[in-house]
Amino acid sequence: xxxxxxxxxxxxxxxxxxxxxxxxxxxxxxxxxxxxxxxxxxxxxxxxxxxxxxxxxxxxxxxxxxxxxxxxxxxxxxxxxxxxxxxxxxxxxxxxxxxxxxxxxxxxxxxxxxxxxxxxxxxxxxxxxxxxxxxxxxxxxxxxxxxxxxxxxxxxxxxxxxxxxxxxxxxxxxxxxxxxx
Amino acid sequence: xxxxxxxxxxxxxxxxxxxxxxxxxxxxxxxxxxxxxxxxxxxxxxxxxxxxxxxxxxxxxxxxxxxxxxxxxxxxxxxxxxxxxxxxxxxxxxxxxxxxxxxxxxxxxxxxxxxxxxxxxxxxxxxxxxxxxxxxxxxxxxxxxxxxxxxxxxxxxxxxxxxxxxxxxxxxxxxxxxxxxxxxxxxxxxxxxxxxxxxxxxxxxxxxxxxxxxxxxxxxxxxxxxxxxxxxxxxxxxxxxxxxxxxxxxxxxxxxxxxxxxxxxxxxxxxxxxxxxxxxxxxxxx
Numbered sequence: 428x429x430x431x432x433x434x435x436x437x438x439x440x441x442x443x444x445x446x447x448x449x450x451x452x453x454x455x456x457x458x459x460x461x462x463x464x465x466x467x468x469x470x471x472x473x474x475x476x477x478x479x480x481x482x483x484x485x486x487x488x489x490x491x492x493x494x495x496x497x498x499x500x501x502x503x504x505x506x507x508x509x510x511x512x513x514x515x516x517x518x519x520x521x522x523x524x525x526x527x528x529x530x531x532x533x534x535x536x537x538x539x540x541x542x543x544x545x546x547x548x549x550x551x552x553x554x555x556x557x558x559x560x561x562x563x564x565x566x567x568x569x570x571x572x573x574x575x576x577x578x579x580x581x582x583x584x585x586x587x588x589x590x591x592x593x594x595x596x597x598x599x600x601x602x603x604x605x606x607x608x
Numbered sequence: 609x610x611x612x613x614x615x616x617x618x619x620x621x622x623x624x625x626x627x628x629x630x631x632x633x634x635x636x637x638x639x640x641x642x643x644x645x646x647x648x649x650x651x652x653x654x655x656x657x658x659x660x661x662x663x664x665x666x667x668x669x670x671x672x673x674x675x676x677x678x679x680x681x682x683x684x685x686x687x688x689x690x691x692x693x694x695x696x697x698x699x700x701x702x703x704x705x706x707x708x709x710x711x712x713x714x715x716x717x718x719x720x721x722x723x724x725x726x727x728x729x730x731x732x733x734x735x736x737x738x739x740x741x742x743x744x745x746x747x748x749x750x751x752x753x754x755x756x757x758x759x760x761x762x763x764x765x766x767x768x769x770x771x772x773x774x775x776x777x778x779x780x781x782x783x784x785x786x787x788x789x790x791x792x793x794x795x796x797x798x799x800x801x802x803x804x805x806x807x808x809x810x811x812x813x814x815x816x817x818x819x820x821x822x823x824x825x826x827x828x829x830x831x832x833x834x835x836x837x838x839x840x841x842x843x844x845x846x847x848x849x850x851x852x853x854x855x856x857x858x859x860x861x862x863x864x865x866x867x868x869x870x871x872x873x874x875x876x877x878x879x880x881x882x883x884x885x886x887x888x889x890x891x892x893x894x
Contacts, residue, residue, distance in 0.1 A: 503888065510890035531892035537765065538894060542757040549752035552760075559757065580887070586765075593764050593812050597751065600815030601760075603822065604747040 459485045461492050467505065470496045471512055483521050490530070497577040506535050506578045533566055534573025537587045541566050542594070549605035556602055563591050654750040654763070656814040661742045665817070668735040675728040682721045689714040719842050726835045733828045740821035747818055751811060764809050 459482035464470040474489040482489075493512070497505045510531055517527040533540050541562035544551050552559055567587060574584040689710060693699075698707035751760060 506888050506890065510888075510892050513892055528892045528894055531890055532894050535890065536893055538761060540894075542761045544757040546756060547753050548755055548757055548760060549748065552757045553752070583887075590761060590764055593809065594761060596819075597760065597764065597811050597815045600818045601747050601751045604744040604818065605752040607744055608748065 458482070461485075461489055464496060465499060467493070467496050467500060467508060471508060474512070475515065478516065478521055479519065486516070486521055494534070494572060494577055498572070501575075501577055501579045503578055503580060506573075506580070509535060509573075509577070534569050535578060537570075537583050537590060539563050539566050539587070539590070539594075548598070548601055552598065553602035553605050556598055560595055560598070563594065567591055654754070654811070656743075656746050656750055656810050658746070661739070661746060664735070664739040664742045668732075668739045668821075671728070671731045671735045675724070675732060678724045678728065679721060682717060682724060686714060686717045686721065689717060715842055715845055719839065722835050722839050722842070725831065726839075729828055729832050729835075733825065733832070736821050736824050736828060740818065740825055743814060743818040743821065747814060760811070763811060766809060 459477055461470070461473055461477060464473060470493055474493060477489065478486065493509070497509070513522065513527040513531050516522045517524045522530070529540050532538060541559055542552075570587045571584055574580045574587070693707070693710045693714060696707060696710065698704065698710060701707050755763070
């Protein structure tokens, strides 16, 4: 009985060791860390290399760091660089095409992904109007980062800001009308 | 109807007398609104201002204009009497027979103002409610039931690419702008829309008018309740010939709406001029 229990524990420890070995160098502490880089192109190359080398789980962190690097040298061309990077990530299967689109549009487009919906406003948007507007506000902060700080495109950011205000007004009226049926 | 871009944002608080000049400007703008314009931005065509809605707005405009005209005359007289009261240094001289007479005249004019409002308000209430109801129906049908949140934002964006954005709208609650000036903006918007040059959104205009009508309707009901009480109070005051702070406050409120304040309109920074180059369009863009 005692022997059986010891054997079971031994096998358990062995299997844990095996799993950690299989995970390989990618999960070694520091292996997925992105080197500090000021050049955006080099940072993209590094990020792609890490992602291709088993560090897919760090995608969000890389994306955030890349935005930080880009903010150090803001220019309109950065939009395309991020688009290419997200397109590559989708091609490599790191993100779905839909996720790539959502991320790109959240940061670099005037339109709000928070307003993505398939059903009519009375039925879908109005019951969760506050949540939608809160999500839009959060998205607007990301748009400020993507459009102003990274892409130097304040005009698009101002348009997004205005769209947010207009949506707030129109939803207030529309949802009042829907409720007064 | 062309649904594309921005307009002034909503005011959070409307004073009782805010409904007064609304109609005059509305009536003016109506002459240029044509029913059921098609959407030049390529989005779905929406009909927010069909003939029935326009007729209701027109009627509200006439009724409000009549009320405004009637009140302007009374308020001008009150202004003169109030000036005379101050010039005669009647403040704190309630015992003076001359000052007492001026105060009574002022009180009588105030009662006249309340009477004008009392006479006109039922018509105003009917007109405002009719406009509100017809706009409500259009908003519910066209924006609430025919559109998703995504198509709504596409309509709001319409034909204004980011680089060509017109100056940003003011938040009505923060601007301190008079309602009549606001409707002058509507007028300009509708006028340019009629010429096919507008990039303003009819959805925003309709929403703004609807919410104003909603507030106006509530305020009319409250005002009607208050008029009876205020009339009684002033009739009592007539016996003593005093000018109450409440009376002065009501008059000041009505005056500021009718004649406006001298405050310079608050300007929100507009976007910088767009780049000459064609902006980058990502294949991921939706």
